[in-house]
Amino acid sequence: MFFSRNIMYIKEASGFSAALRWHSAIKKLTREEYEEIELALNVAHEEFVKWATPGSWTSSDADMSNLRGLLGRVNDRRLRINMMSDHEVASEIHRQLRSRRLVFVPPHWEVKWYLEEERAKRSRAAKSADSPIQHEPAGVGTTRQAVSAGATSVQPTTPLSDGQPFEYTSDVPSGDVDQLAASTINPKYAAKMLGYDQKTFGRMLHEFKPANGLGPADNVIWHDNGDVYFQGNFVANFHDWAD
Structure with a gap:
């Protein structure tokens, strides 16, 4: 699951177009990039609709009030929303999501994360499809393996084109491990990793x-891009709490 299950990311239908405009404002998109982001936003919406069935989520009174207001702006059935129970509101929210009068719009960093992973998958699939080993006669693969055994090993690739694989160092001081890691549960190292005093x-x-x-007392995991996880589930991006 790449995208947060956060009901406060539900927007009016115009929010979908606004998200596309936001990405275009950050970087002038090619047609291919625009369609790629559009697809990612659609995937996020469809995944959320499958999850957000009535009864699968709860909300605080304040958030529920905001949802009632949002529902009031797209109300097409003259509903007396303030008289509806929370469950009835959740059911109507889900109906409006299915009809796309309301849309789920994930934060931009989740869209970026999703796109990077999808590009990495396509790259791996293309390399696998182009591998000459698939087309070699029987027995040639065994010979190739024997030759490769004595050759210099190739450095592993990483999902990001500008990334570098980690090198094993046997004598790293134990106190520096959290500083070198891409994630940590230690608030002290998390502050250094994310650049805060x-x-x-x-x-924050x-x-x-x-x-x-x-x-x-709930222990969370900070990642170096600011994403925070609790018990394996994405919570939010920590940078959003900076002034």
């Missing part, structure tokens, strides 16, 4: 956890 990071964390339904 301890005071700023502490303030104090606001971040309650806003996402987490308690002080």
Whole structure:
């Protein structure tokens, strides 16, 4: 699951076009890139609709109030929304999502993450399809393996074209491991990894956890792009809590 299951990313239908315009404003897109992002947004919406059936999510009173207001703006059945139960609101929200009067619009970093992974998959599939080993006569593959055994090993590739594979170092001091990692559960190293001083990071964390339904004792994992996970599930991007 690449995209957050966060009901507050539900927007009016115009939000879909706004998301495309946002990406175009950041970088002038080619037609291929535009269609690629459009597809990613559609995938995110369809995945969310499959999940967001009535009863699969709950919300705070404040968030539910916002959803009622959102529903009121796209109401096509003259519903008395303020008189509806929360479950009835959830059912109507789901109906509007299916009809695309409401849309799920994920944050831009999740779209970027999804696109990078899809491009990596296509690249791996293309390399596999072009591999000459698939077309060699029987027995040739065995010979090739024997020759390769004595050859210099090839450095592994990474999903990002500008990335470099990690090199094994046997004598790395144990205290530096978190600093070298791409993710950490240690707030001290997370602050350094994300570029915040301890005071700023502490303030952000104090606001971040309650806003996402987490308690002080809940251990989260920070990734070097700011994404935060709890028990294997994406929570939010920590940079959004910076001033």
